[in-house]
Amino acid sequence: MINRFLFINPAIIYGIRWFKNRKNKECKECKKNRRSTIISLIVLFSALWFVGSVEDYIDQHSQQTTQTGKTVTTNNGQTEYLENKEEFIRTFTSLGIKTEDLSKAEGNEWRNAIRNEGENFSASASVKKIEDNHRSEIIKVKELSDQLHQLDQKIQQNNYPSKADKETIHEAYLNLKHFATHATDLGGSFETYVQEHNDLDRKMGDSAEALKDL
DSSP, X not given: OOOTTTTHHHHHHHHHHHHHTTTOTTOHHHXXXXXXXXXXXXXXXXXXXXXXXXXXXXXXXXXHHHHHHHHHHHHHHHHHHHHHHHXXXXXXXXXXXXXXXXXHHHHHHHHHHHHHHGGGOOHHHHXXXXXXHTHHHHHHHHHHHHHHHHHHHHHHTOSSSOHHHHHHHHHHXXXXXXXXXXXXXXXXXXXXXXXXXXXXXXXXXXXXXXXXXX
C-alpha cells in the first residue's frame, strides 16, 4: 500500500523552523522556511488526494475483477448444469424404457414357466434361464444405470441448481436405480416380483413427470 504520510515530515520540519522565527520579520531563513512549509503542505495535500484517488481506483478495479470472476463461475456452472440435466433426462428416459421392457419380459417368462412346468417348476432354474435369455439387455441396463449415477453426481456437486432441483433429480435417479436393480437381479417369489414391478414402475413414472417441470 502507498504510504500516505510520505511527505508529511518536510512540512513538519519547515513548519517548526518557521514558527520559531516567525516574529523576526527580517529573517531570510524565516521567510524561506515559511515558503517551504506552504509548498510542503501543498505537496502533502496533493499527494494525499492522488494516493486516495489511486487506492479508490484499485479498490473499484478489484471489486469489478472479483464480480467478473463470480459471474464467469456462475455462467460456467449454469451451462454445465443445463447440459448435464438434459443428458440426465435423456439417459433416464432410455434406461426407463429398457428397464420396464426387461422387467415385463422377465415377468412373462416367469409366469409361463410356472404354468408350463407345474409341479416340476424350479424357481432357481427358471430365474437362471430367464437371466441367460436376457443377458445383453441386463448388461445394457447396468451400463445406463452407471451413466445415470455419474450424471446425478455431477449435478449434485454443481453449485448452480437449487436444492429442490437437486432433490428432484436425485430422487429420480434412486427410483430408477431400484427399478433397474429389480430387473437385473431376479429373486424372491413371483408374486413379490410382480408387486415390486408395479410399485417401481409407478415411482419411475412419477419421477419422469417431475423431471418435466425442471
